[in-house]
Amino acid sequence: MQNQAVLAYDIVDNKTRRKAFKRLQAWQIGSQYSVFECRLNKRQSEELLLQLCNIIDEQQDKLLFVWLDSRRPAKALTKRAQIQFQTPAWYIG
Structure with a gap:
């Protein structure tokens, strides 16, 4: 089953x-600058995150992955991402 997710990045280089x-373009259903809405299943999300983590510099870049589902947690995937979600992300649209 595929679910919607939002990926956002702040990459220095x-x-x-x-x-x-380019990697995110293949997975996205909509985007705005460095924010991408994607429809992924669990296996696809793991593959995409693995691809992105092999590209970015964990020490200086930021990558955020959020499932648009109130039952799934948001994840900040790099050391510089200082986001601590207290409530789930919601999607209206």
Whole structure:
């Protein structure tokens, strides 16, 4: 079963940013600059996150992955992401 998710990044290096953008374009159903809405199942999300984590610099870049489902937790995937969600993310649209 596929669910909707939002991925957002803040990547310092232009070359790395272009690589991440190209990877996300293949999975996205909508986007705005560095924020992508994707429809993924669990296996696909693991594959996409693995691809992105192999590209980015964990020490200086930021990557955020949020399932648009109140029953699934949001994840900040890099050391620089200082986001601590107290409530689930909601999608209206």
